[in-house]
Amino acid sequence: MVRIRNAVQPLGRKARGIVRIAVIHGPNLNLLGTRETDKYGTISLSAINDMLEEIATEHSIELVFFQSNSEGELVTFIQDTGAQCDGLVINPAAYTHTSVALRDALLAVAKPTIEVHLTNPNAREPFRHRSLIADIVLGRVAGFGPQSYCLGLLGLVRHVQEER
Numbered sequence: 001m002v003r004i005r006n007a008v009q010p011l012g013r014k015a016r017g018i019v020r021i022a023v024i025h026g027p028n029l030n031l032l033g034t035r036e037t038d039k040y041g042t043i044s045l046s047a048i049n050d051m052l053e054e055i056a057t058e059h060s061i062e063l064v065f066f067q068s069n070s071e072g073e074l075v076t077f078i079q080d081t082g083a084q085c086d087g088l089v090i091n092p093a094a095y096t097h098t099s100v101a102l103r104d105a106l107l108a109v110a111k112p113t114i115e116v117h118l119t120n121p122n123a124r125e126p127f128r129h130r131s132l133i134a135d136i137v138l139g140r141v142a143g144f145g146p147q148s149y150c151l152g153l154l155g156l157v158r159h160v161q162e163e164r
């Protein structure tokens with residue numbers, strides 16, 4: 001099991017048949033559990049990762065977790081580690097609405113990617129209605145709280161397995 005990384009580290013050799021997915025969390029998601037609980041609930045980021053890890057164990061998936069508040073670190077992680085994965089699940093948080101750099105990094109690695117959000121940004125303030133990655137991702141899941149991640153992961157893994 002690979003726990004949350006805050007720096008890019010080399011990945012080990014991937015076992016045959018294993019699907020390796022990067023789960024990427026953007027800024028302020030490290031505060032889940034205490035941050036705006038009326039919108040984001042009380043579950044912590046590490047509890048969300050634990051939920052995903054349970055799914056991973058059932059489906060022969062290796063997960064690589066990463067959270068950063070820094071746009072540049074997220075870009076570097078996508079370039080270095082994302083490129084070595086079969087797919088990406090990403091909640092870019094506020095960078096969803098602003099980051100050309102994240103969009104370009106995702107285009108550069110060209111891996112199947114699922115955009116997830118705990119809330120439904122389209123039901124919130126107008127500046128959250130625009131996603132700079134919506135048109136380049138495989139799929140989007142939003143508004144289901146932590147289940148958005150689970151649904152996104154399951155959909156992505158099915159896709160990767162079907163493409164093999």
Ligand code: DQA
Nearest residue numbers: 091093094117118119121128
């Ligand atoms: C979010 C929605 C974004 O608009 C916001 O900036 C976040 C979290 C979500 O998961 O609902 O930080 O990505």
